[in-house]
Amino acid sequence: MISFFEASLAELSIHRIGNKAQDEFYVLSEHSIALKDNLLSNLLQQYFLSPFEKTNEIYHFFHPNTDLNLNEVYHFAAQIFENGDLFHENSKELAKYLYDVSGHPKIKAGELYVAFFENVQIEGQLFDAIGIFKSETKETYLKVYPENDGFGLSYEEGAININKLDKGCLIFNTDKEEGFRVAVIDQTNKSAEAVYWKDEFLKLKIRNDAFNQTNNVLGVYKNFVTEHLDQDFEISKADKIDLLN
Incomplete structure (x- = not known):
């Protein structure tokens, strides 16, 4: 239903989101990332988009007061679609809003990635899409490399496994009046601290x-x-x- 073989990553901003309940803070970058390495861009697309290939349910934004513009993520996404020059500034607003709803003490700190993709396919059609992703789980990797007459061994802590996206959503630039088409990923457990991503941050309803x-x-x-x-x-x-x- 969702495929990305024609997609390209056009812009990316990264911010750090702490846990508000733990008196941690957020850190905002001053500019978006310059994506000059094709291999890195391809790895990022694999990390961000491949989990959505198995997504079946499609959602849309809503707000209890029925005014979609009161849904913060919808509002910032609509501004990006209307004017790409506002991408990075709105990515910072998304980061600050996510921080505000990260009030449960068990919510993990992590990096927030806001990405703009071109030509992502959903239901047989190509659309631009905004991706919002959060990495919370860090891993340690061993590194083996040639050294003298044999091999050396080292490790890297705090690394991200590109095959394990913790949280993400794709907002497709279509059906704006109905709250866009939105696909969502949340690999965390289903306990109370986990539902903040879909229910409190994104505020989504299943598309009926x-x-x-x-x-x-x-x-x-x-x-x-x-x-x-x-x-x-x-x-x-x-x-x-x-x-x-």
Whole structure:
């Protein structure tokens, strides 16, 4: 449903978000990142976009008062789509707003990435998209390198695994009046401190249209085939695979 084989990363800003409840602060960068290394750009696209290839549910922004402009993320995203020159300034506003809603003491500090992509495909159409991502989990990596007549060994702490995106969303520049199309990722657990990303920061509702309804029906169907069908009927593994495809 979402693919990025034609996508390109046009602009990227990075900020640091602390935990407000722990009296940590945020750090804002003064300018966006200069992306001159093609390999780095490709790695960033893999890190940011590949988790969304398996996303089925599409959301839209909302606000309890029905005025979409009162939804902060919607407001800042709309400004970026309307005027790309405001990208970095609005990325800083997004960072400050995320800090304001990071009030649970167990929310982890981390880097916030705000990215602008061109030509991201969703439901067979290409759109520009704004990506908002947060990395919270750091890992340690071993590094092996040639040295003299053999090899040397070192390590790097506080590194980011590009195959493990903690939190993210993609906001597609379409359906603005309905709150844009939004895909969301949250790999953290589902406890109370985790729901702030989708419910408090983004304020999203599932998009209730024919496409999502079809996906939901297919999800129920596939769950029945994989979990229950062979309990009630005699069916071969090959036939089961055919039903899933």
